[in-house]
Amino acid sequence: MQTIFVGMSGGVDSSVTAHLLLQQGYTVIGVFMKNWSGRLDTKQGTFDFPCSSQADFESARQTAGHLGIPLYTFDFEAEYRQRVIEYFVSEIERGRTPNPDIMCNKEIKFKVFLDKCLSLGADKIATGHYARVFKTDDGAYLLNKGRDETKDQSYFLATLGQEQLSKTLFPIGELQKSEVRKIAQEIHLPNANRPDSQGICFVGEIDVNQFIKALVGENPGDIITQDGQVIGQHRGIYFHTIGQRKGLGIGGGIPYFVVEKRLETNQLVVAKGINPLDLYQNSVLLNQLTWSNTPVTLPMDVSAKIRYRSSDIAVYLEQGKKLDEVVAHFKEPQRAVAEGQFMVFYHDDTLLGCGVMNRYV
Secondary structure: OOEEEEEOOOOHHHHHHHHHHHHOOOEEEEEEEEOOOOEEEEOOEEEEOOOOHHHHHHHHHHHHHHHOOOEEEEEOHHHHHHHHHHHHHHHHHOOOOOOHHHHHHHHHHHHHHHHHHHHOOOOEEEOOOOEEEEEOOOOOEEEEEOOOOOOOOHHHHOOOOHHHHOOEEOHHHHOOHHHHHHHHHHOOOOOOOOOOOOOEOOOEOOOHHHHHHHHHOOOOEEEEEOOOOEEEEEOOHHHOOOOOOOOOOOOOOOOEEEEEEEOOOOEEEEEEOOOOHHHEEEEEEEEEEEEOOOOOOOOEEEEEEOOOOOOOEEEEEEEOOOOOOEEEEEEEEEEOOOOOOEEEEEEOOEEEEEEEEEEEO
């Protein structure tokens, strides 16, 4: 029987994942990934996280003991800082909106973690993601949305290719969250009623603005209208995102929304009105493309998400001027499209790939 290494975060989803694999007859090894400490030292000083990874480890340890499986700890703190935190910093300094959760899956869980598990004798790895992997008759692997539409996490797994999908199991992908909780309670898992984790991958729920301040500091500049009138001051354009209304410090009862971030002049551009037209885009240019299964023939119609939990939208993809670029045309104009975020493509429930929204066209 195959040996499966399970990434155990201390949460109920990964715990039930390990239980289901045991039921299916696999040899199961639990692994806790230590990716950060309670304090992050930065050029700007230190940032103290509101919770400690020690609590997550203790929950994973108790669960592994309850299930009767070993639990190892892999220290990926250096890799996490280099591949996720530095990416986060680089993107916000460029005035873009990063997605550290997607990068964490790409660089840590399904690269560093996967490689180490395979080197130690694992046949495959498993995680507690709400997604499903299928193998087609011709040997290709497909990633589908999780059965629970409210918990589907395929968006965060969009950079996975055939190599990763062929070595990964998502046992709870066929289940509703309520079913996962019920299983945990029925087998008396110590963390059966532990709240779901929120916030940045492995870091948890934090004040993002305070996190950004600790990483890059402040860089004050003007908030201007589209005709150039200065109407306020910002602490740094990277504290804001396209479509933002709250937190601008502009009084008067008139709604203003962020529509542009001018990095070269350090200006935050806002538009007045409930629903300003400049918040909408008809198309975007995508790069850093990943396809789940190649080759892909363009042009093509797909459904897509431009942010996690957004509704699927109709998109027409065509080849860009460069080989590694694609132009995505929205069938209906989309509001608050943020550069640096990922657009994820689907055909029905099957993930096709993704690209980074690099600039507007």
